[in-house]
């Protein structure tokens with residue numbers, strides 16, 4: 001498949017069949033973001049391992065670019081990321097690549113367990129990788145910091161989306177946020193709903209057009225990373241990830257809001 | 271798995287049952303393996319276009335193109351309630367006519383509760399399943415999902431004919447004349463979306479049951495018990511029909527319409543009653559417009575005559591095609607093939623205890639109905655999935671039936687399979703004992719979500735259940751037939767009026783300090799000797815458990831050999847016992863020291879309700895009658 005970079009369609013997810021043929025063609029770099037011990041047992045053939053914990057231990061651009069190089073990724077490499085946690089961890093890694101200026105990255109549209117359960121190939125071979133040189137062109141327009149968020153919130157029309165579970169949201173959230181739990185975004189066997197479904201769901205919530213949207217979750221931008229891609233999947237152009245999320249917000253003692261005068265926790269059977 | 275990248279769902283302080291947390295039940299990896307095709311219901315209750323219509327109406331309402339009152343009516347008509355002190359969220363009530371629920375429907379509810387609610391769902395007292403704290407804009411998505419599995423929320427709230435109930439034992443009860451389930455389903459089907467029932471003066475309820483003992487036919491607008499009579503050498507089916515009962519701020523016991531209502535007259539009778547209510551029911555006075563007030567004001571005999579006359583008119587003017595579509599082809603009973611080899615733990619003492627308090631021997635030999643008690647009706651999405659699997663693996667009829675006590679039953683379980691079912695329920699946290707005993711109290715939603723609530727009745731019910739199980743009171747035969755029911759305000763969603771020991775919430779005060787308080791009523795019952803509980807005294811929330819235990823104590827000291835708690839309390843409230851405790855006044859005297867408020871400095875906990883760390887105060891919004 002020959003695509004000129006200008007014409008590239010934004011591809012959010014890659015389906016199983018496409019990935020398998022890309023692996024056969026050796027036209028893709030697959031990243032497995034599970035823990036090293038899981039990766040070692042077995043993984044999708046040719047995949048390299050970048051545990052999310054490793055990335056997060058220091059996600060400064062200088063270090064991450066080195067990681068990218070060592071995985072044999074340059075500006076032109078097509079990358080597919082997968083995990084076993086409904087796409088949330090993979091999203092966080094994919095977003096990081098995008099933030100550093102890599103444009104051709106997508107998520108496997110299902111999880112590794114599902115991949116295995118439908119009997120697809122896997123092995124425990126660690127591929128030989130030739131280091132490459134990736135350029136560094138940061139894309140601050142997809143990142144929200146706490147300072148940015150604080151000022152953006154005041155702007156007319158900016159939508160702030162909280163992707164934690166409903167009860168956590170009711171208990172405490174950033175003022176003005178809308179609750180869209182990460183589970184809402186998926187289907188039984190895909191990490192994201194089909195486009196039409198997702199569009200209708202978001203449209204009902206008034207999320208459409210070129211509004212600026214900022215997503216956040218509990219701690220490191222995984223659940224909200226998935227939401228970032230969910231929003232991109234319906235073509236919303238202006239989405240940012242508040243990557244340090246609610247943990248940082250609370251740590252900075254910024255204002256929060258809660259649903260008062262109701263004992264919703266006592267409705268939970270957990 | 272990567273726990274470290276998630277915030278715990280539940281702050282530790284909020285967790286009271288931590289070993290049942292299932293963090294990663296949602297991973298796609300947990301996809302279940304395929305079983306043989308599960309049985310599906312014969313009736314599709316849904317209409318998929320209602321989802322779009324609802325979504326569009328919400329948009330218009332948010333844009334200010336739909337006034338609040340009309341929107342409220344519309345929302346209720348479609349089964350979505352408002353939520354405590356907010357207009358952002360709704361409670362979605364899913365109707366399960368005759369209480370029937372199929373495996374694929376439970377799976378869908380599991381998904382929907384994960385996606386759009388709080389990861390738990392709630393079994394109500396009227397065979398509905400509720401999803402709470404749903405974003406109003408997402409309600410239509412739930413409708414869409416429900417339509418895929420043939421379920422509806424239509425007319426689950428509002429001034430319409432609410433879910434048509436049927437006893438969970440109909441079809442298996444040794445005392446029933448015949449199975450009324452097909453009649454309940456046919457009635458539900460006839461009235462659902464029927465123009466004659468879209469704008470009644472107020473909500474309207476039908477309850478079918480199996481026998482006198484297992485149902486609430488005198489506490490509802492129309493209650494029906496199947497009966498038969500011999501005529502010209504053949505057996506004729508029919509019903510005892512009770513009209514005008516109901517629980518509420520003011521409760522009434524229903525009257526029997528006539529000796530015998532033949533089955534052909536069932537529909538005409540129902541239509542006649544609905545038509546009379548529609549025509550002359552009170553549409554103005556919201557507090558007094560249930561049909562029972564009409565019956566009460568008019569006097570029973572006059573009302574009875576009116577119904578009989580109206581029925582004659584209905585019968586004469588209906589074309590021959592207006593009849594109930596009663597499908598009484600029996601459900602296929604097929605014992606599921608055993609798919610795994612592990613055996614149950616029938617020799618653990620937990621098993622015997624569970625067997626005694628949770629199972630019911632059916633009239634079909636070798637089969638049992640197994641009741642699952644849920645704390646105040648709450649069940650996790652993961653448990654819903656497991657329930658779906660257990661139906662397929664254990665119920666020979668391939669479906670489950672909701673109970674009246676915020677519970678659910680698997681029927682037609684073969685007796686040889688009981689130990690294995692028990693061990694699987696145990697693994698899933700669904701084997702709490704005492705489902706059919708006093709140890710399974712009812713609590714309405716209270717301050718967890720209801721606009722009118724004054725107290726956290728929901729949590730109180732959970733606390734009582736835990737205490738009862740801890741003390742093994744579920745094993746006490748003297749308590750078995752008694753009940754505890756709690757409402758969070760004087761409305762009767764928690765059915766306190768028919769409980770052996772019932773409570774409804776209010777606020778108490780010492781100087782300027784408020785504390786959560788309940789009026790306690792004793793002696794209510796809903797069987798053949800239906801009566802409403804008599805008010806005893808006000809009991810502070812944090813003293814409810816000691817007071818109940820004290821009453822049990824008094825009973826033990828004063829009972830006669832053949833007494834159970836229910837019969838003893840009956841004598842006491844009627845002032846005819848001859849032991850030391852002769853009347854309600856004697857009970858009051860003994861309990862009074864237990865309910866005296868301590869000072870706030872001595873016992874600050876007394877001044878906060880369950881589930882709160884802060885001092886109690888009352889706050890309510892506009893009621894939508896969140897039954």
Ligand code: SF4
Nearest residue numbers: 714720723758759763
């Ligand atoms: S209105 Fe009903 S649900 Fe609400 S607190 Fe009162 S009794 Fe409970």
